[in-house]
Amino acid sequence: MSSSRGVRKLEVVSPVPADIDIANSVEPFHISEIAKDLNLSPNHYDLYGKYKAKVLLSVLDELESSDNGYYVVVGGITPTPLGEGKSTTTVGLCQALGAYLDRKVVTCLRQPSQGPTFGIKGGAAGGGYSQVIPMDEFNLHLTGDIHAITAANNLLAAAIDTRIFHESTQSDKALFNRLCPPNKEGKRKFSDIMFRRLKKLGITKTQPEDLTPEEVKKFARLDIDPNSITWRRVMDVNDRFLRKITVGQGPEEKGMVRETGFDISVASEIMAVLALTTSLADMRERLGKMVIGNSKAGEPITADDLGVGGALTVLMKDAINPTLMQTLEGTPVLVHAGPFANIAHGNSSIVADKIALKLVGPQGFVVTEAGFGADIGTEKFMNIKCRYSDLRPQCAVIVATIRALKMHGGGPEVVAGKPLDHAYLNENVLLVEAGCVNLARHIINTKAYGVNVVVAVNKFSTDTEAEMNAVMNAAMAAGAFNAVICTHHAHGGKGAVDLGVAVQRACASGNQQLKYLYPLDISIKEKIEAIAKSYGASGVEYTEQAEKQIEMYTKQGFSGLPICMAKTQYSFSHNAAEKGAPGGFILPIRDVRASIGAGFIYPLVGTMSTMPGLPTRPCFYEIDLDTATGKVIGLS
């Protein structure tokens, strides 16, 4: 059943069928219909098949003078390993606003990594009656952005090793002559990108012939310290055997072996750049200034020093355009970027949010999800993403489940793949009440940014009214603007109408300034400590390695960047087993790294896996193509 605006309301079935069956039961609208609802003219998007379109950045120029809609960020309490339905709630809320409350709305979601789809976890398009469709296209390839990131990341990696190799076999003069070869008229010239390095070196000469031998050496010899290289190769596949490898063992590489490894593609700094950039010109600069390691003298070496910043931008030129898709109820979705939520900031892209805010216009809503719990996702949304975008949300949603709250209240461990303890399947109000300390701290922290906080209780069929009342009372006591029960997984947008109404009221009721947790112009350590305090820590301790890195980044002039903590999502603290709202602990910083192009310093609190593996029986055993219909089967 379609309304005049093209959206549809779902007929739901109980019990809720499998995600793929729900997704396949709905014939998506042609994406040009979705675009039309947003007043997007065909010259503002490129179709990618019938159900996806890339929205072109040019729409931002055209709508520059239009007003933004309301901006809503969805975070969550500290989750169980099963996830508490943050994406599903994000989608359900938008289905409610668009299909039931007749508001213009755009959902902004991260693009999921393709690798894990074939491993354990399955897809990431929401679930039940709150999903993005077609779910196979959402989970696989999409419009090629992650493939572009893989290609760009690995071109830079190849450029690093090859440069070291060529520098090792050539004199300064030979190297320089190869870098600036004579043209047909016998004249040498610098290519445009070389002027970036010349400028960095303080050389203002414009003719290769004019450089002194010392300048030739400084210019041509990057002198990269192989031990300092932080740039790794990437692949969008769960390939654990690439975590640590030795490269360069072929005979032509003359013994120049080096230990390195692969990360999964979404862990690439280029993904973080894509998520944080604001324009093509800005992306060009960020890609060019990505630091891959140091020279032996300790100077940071960038992609532009290697001459490859322009080529990386060319590879990423289409990836900067967000992909338009739709929910089950025909509301528009912009899928764009999917950076890690630990070593990166875990939020979808600034450009998608900016475009969406213009497209929905005043009184419209843009709902964007922040990865992990609010201690990480929302914190980084505010202090990193909003700092670079200059946008501010009016409302923050915090998704909670009775299951996770019981865990925080002292319930038994929740383990993926194992049956839930009976504590989670039967009423236990005391456990819930005890667990609300976790929710309360997330509310208080989030409210401190100056936004209205709405708590969304994502209801499961086993949850009781008494349990839910306990959560609502605790939420209001902690300062929430509102707290509501949602059943969007079972009922689609209809199940999130109360949430939609609460979010509307929260947005309309104030126009607060965004108060950052820390200013940028304090030291790296002071920034780390401000964030640690928000976790409940009483202090921070640094390893020698972390101290050394902080000193180096400060010396290199990078201390003014925001901080992106790489911490477990399963606790406010560094210890995943500490549930609830731990306090008084000392947060240990093992190491400190930087994504200079993306624009943040990331302290490592513990060890982060950046390359997942495959289990004995990966998901792919179920996945196949029905070759008669062309439909994907077995994707979950």
Next chain:
Amino acid sequence: MSSSRGVRKLEVVSPVPADIDIANSVEPFHISEIAKDLNLSPNHYDLYGKYKAKVLLSVLDELESSDNGYYVVVGGITPTPLGEGKSTTTVGLCQALGAYLDRKVVTCLRQPSQGPTFGIKGGAAGGGYSQVIPMDEFNLHLTGDIHAITAANNLLAAAIDTRIFHESTQSDKALFNRLCPPNKEGKRKFSDIMFRRLKKLGITKTQPEDLTPEEVKKFARLDIDPNSITWRRVMDVNDRFLRKITVGQGPEEKGMVRETGFDISVASEIMAVLALTTSLADMRERLGKMVIGNSKAGEPITADDLGVGGALTVLMKDAINPTLMQTLEGTPVLVHAGPFANIAHGNSSIVADKIALKLVGPQGFVVTEAGFGADIGTEKFMNIKCRYSDLRPQCAVIVATIRALKMHGGGPEVVAGKPLDHAYLNENVLLVEAGCVNLARHIINTKAYGVNVVVAVNKFSTDTEAEMNAVMNAAMAAGAFNAVICTHHAHGGKGAVDLGVAVQRACASGNQQLKYLYPLDISIKEKIEAIAKSYGASGVEYTEQAEKQIEMYTKQGFSGLPICMAKTQYSFSHNAAEKGAPGGFILPIRDVRASIGAGFIYPLVGTMSTMPGLPTRPCFYEIDLDTATGKVIGLS
């Protein structure tokens, strides 16, 4: 200027500007216009932006009863390292047929590898006034097919190492129980793909519980011999440091290290499968039966044994649809697949050719290019591609240049990047005449397939009339149907009108049967020897390793496959320095490998590089994005 059919004729400038400047000087037609000219309805293609569309395989079902057009294959004489303009001639011929001779025509081209675009070679979209546009989209990403191949190839690679790892740490029973876990009702079942392995093992039972312990072991333990693994990882980047690597050095991999390496993506067997498949169902089977190595008992292990054939097909489901683009003069082009021309067969896809033949219909023309010289490209086109497609060409074009013929006649070595010797820039009819032995052998070999041979002399500005007459005389003496001069590089389609007329006549003048060089049901060695004879060899010699491999493949039941010689393109013989038409040599077979899914055995005549490198100053130094216009600059 557009004709009624939507094609345009070019206004040309002399001297010929840079390729990118010509490409950027023409505003392409919207690809839906090109599709309309081919009577493709919008439900038969998916747009990918404004200038690319994927033509859906469903069009083949719809047009099943239509007649095919003429089928023309373009090969070349043995080339210099500079290339003799085979792609350019293919495009120019089509521009002549479509824009000047008013015939329905489709050009079928290979998708170029993206990696080399940033290395030395630049793009592959033709040149001068005979190009495919937009050339940046042609050379980069296109519609993601190579990225899909990379993802699928590497998922299979990850599945191999992970399976060996999990088998090494688990008992037969634990392994089996993990592969067939109990569902919610506690019941174990086989997934569909497991029945393929059960069938291979001759086990007809359908319930996991019914297997004997010995059957459990046979089923669950692939027992892959790590030393037998031929499946390598791939990347579409020139990364020489990945040629030989050691994987598995992370602590979690418990010392299970292994030496392996990366090839460039187009060297993946999956690319060869894409090029040779005829339908979704056929692709599913080919991907599933790809052999990755042997069990310790010597049994071939396939992708389906690993449970991943279905997932590979899902990753490749859009890649099977060819991409529609256009030439500078607005004639349609199908770009699809780009397998290596040595370790694979070097031809664009069967499905693109099949679709094109239906779309142009009777009296229309499909012109498809075969990689390398005709000794390799055309031979494989006939004996591998046409054997699987059941199509046969009416005409074969052989592209020759005065430059290459002079080289074959004894001219000095031609080296890329070095100035040409004066012999190549001044008239020397004797050198040309002497070199025509190379052309003559290609004509004789090609004619033996039962097709009419048209020689196209790709004229350079320094070539003289006497030189060209020498070639035409030699061509006719060797049995060519016709020989004509072309200037499509300088003049677009107008410069290839004579060639177009000759090709039309050649196609109309006969309806020959295709005579293969060898039948499939003789031994591997007899097939190798038949091909070697066509090179001029008087015999073949095999290393011990080659003998061993031939014996193994024969024992495994693969001796009925066609042969795909991996030989240098720079000579008829194995020695690149032997120009002209060498004879009486013994062809050495160093090793023999197989692409069982793609469907061929490939003997290695010498060493083939499957991963290019980057020079000291790669092309990427010139490549950048004009961020104001979004245009790519510096791509060559």
